[in-house]
Amino acid sequence: MYFNVKDVQQFEAQKDFIDTAIVPLLSLDFQEQSIKQSSSAAEYLMSLTAFIEQQFKGRLMLVPPFSYTEQTKSGLFVPLLKEELHNAGFKHVIFVTCDHSWTSLQDQIDVIWLPAIPLESMDKEVKKKVLEDQLKQVIPILSSKWSQS
Amino acid sequence: MSNNRVSRRQFLNYTLTGVGGFMAAGMLMPMIRFAIDPALQTKAEGDFVQTSQKIDEITEEPIKVDFTFEQVDAWYKSDVTEAAWVYRDGDAIIALSPVCKHLGCTVNWAGDSAHPDQYFCACHGGRYEKTGKNVPGTPPTGPLDEYEVAEKDGFLMLGKKIPNTLG
Numbered sequence A: 001m002y003f004n005v006k007d008v009q010q011f012e013a014q015k016d017f018i019d020t021a022i023v024p025l026l027s028l029d030f031q032e033q034s035i036k037q038s039s040s041a042a043e044y045l046m047s048l049t050a051f052i053e054q055q056f057k058g059r060l061m062l063v064p065p066f067s068y069t070e071q072t073k074s075g076l077f078v079p080l081l082k083e084e085l086h087n088a089g090f091k092h093v094i095f096v097t098c099d100h101s102w103t104s105l106q107d108q109i110d111v112i113w114l115p116a117i118p119l120e121s122m123d124k125e126v127k128k129k130v131l132e133d134q135l136k137q138v139i140p141i142l143s144s145k146w147s148q149s
Numbered sequence B: 001m002s003n004n005r006v007s008r009r010q011f012l013n014y015t016l017t018g019v020g021g022f023m024a025a026g027m028l029m030p031m032i033r034f035a036i037d038p039a040l041q042t043k044a045e046g047d048f049v050q051t052s053q054k055i056d057e058i059t060e061e062p063i064k065v066d067f068t069f070e071q072v073d074a075w076y077k078s079d080v081t082e083a084a085w086v087y088r089d090g091d092a093i094i095a096l097s098p099v100c101k102h103l104g105c106t107v108n109w110a111g112d113s114a115h116p117d118q119y120f121c122a123c124h125g126g127r128y129e130k131t132g133k134n135v136p137g138t139p140p141t142g143p144l145d146e147y148e149v150a151e152k153d154g155f156l157m158l159g160k161k162i163p164n165t166l167g
C-alpha cells in the first residue's frame, strides 16, 4: 500500500492484514562533491522500497521517505516515529536506509541497512535483477518479523 | 419603494452572480475534464506487449515472465514492469497475473515448500492451484486473473488482464 487516500482507506478497513509500515530514511547531501552520489542513493532507495511495496502490497504500507541532511538529521526522532506508527496500528515498523549510522539505533528500532547501488548506469534488465537480489536480503527479515506474531 | 421589490443593486448582483457562475462553469468543465482524462486512460484496449519469452520454451511448469510497458498517469509517463506466470496446457499457453486476489501481494509458484504445486502468497498465506483457482480456506476469495496471450515471431505477447476463464 502507498500513503494515498485509496490505500489508507483500505488500511483502515483491513488493519488485521496490513500490519507493517516501511519507512525509508533518506539522507540528502547537496554539496558539490556529493550531490550526484546522494541523488543516486536516493534513486536506489526509492526504487527498492517501491519494489518491496509491489511484492508485499497487501501486508505493508510504504510511507513517504523521511529526508534529512547532515545538519537537520538531529531533528529526526526515529524511535518516536516508530511509536507514532505503532499507535496508528502498525504492529511492525521497519526502517530502510542506505545511511549506515542508523544501525546504531538497532536496539530501539528495526532498521534494514543496504549500501546504495548505482542503478542509473544499468539497463532495465540488469536493474531488475539487482533489485530482485536486494529484495532477497529483505524477505528473510520480513518473514522473521511476521512469524513472531 | 416597497420592501420586496428587487433593487437595482440586487438585480445586478443576482444576474452577475448567475452569469458569472455560468461562465465559470463553462470554463471549468473542459478544464476538469482535460485534467482527469489522461488519468483514465491506461493501456490502450487490445494492446499486446512483447515479451522476451520464446513460445516453444514454455513447458507445463509455470515460469515467471516479466514485461514492461509505458503507463501514462496524468501527465506523468513511467515504465511499469509487471510479471505473469506462464505455462503450457496442451496447445494452449496460459498466462496468469501474479497479483493476489486478497490484498494484492505478488504470488510465487511453489513459493511454499509444503505446497510445491501451487502458487503461494507470502503475505497472509493465500494459495492457488496451477490454473489460478484459489484454495478454499485461505484468504483469497477469487481466482488469479488471466492475461490475453498472442504469438509474434515465436515470442509470447501479453495483452489485457481478464477474469480467470479456467474455472
Ligand code: FES
Binding pocket: A017, A058, A059, B100, B101, B102, B103, B104, B105, B121, B122, B123, B124, B125, B126, B139, B140
Ligand atoms: S494478499 Fe495474498 S493472502 Fe493476503
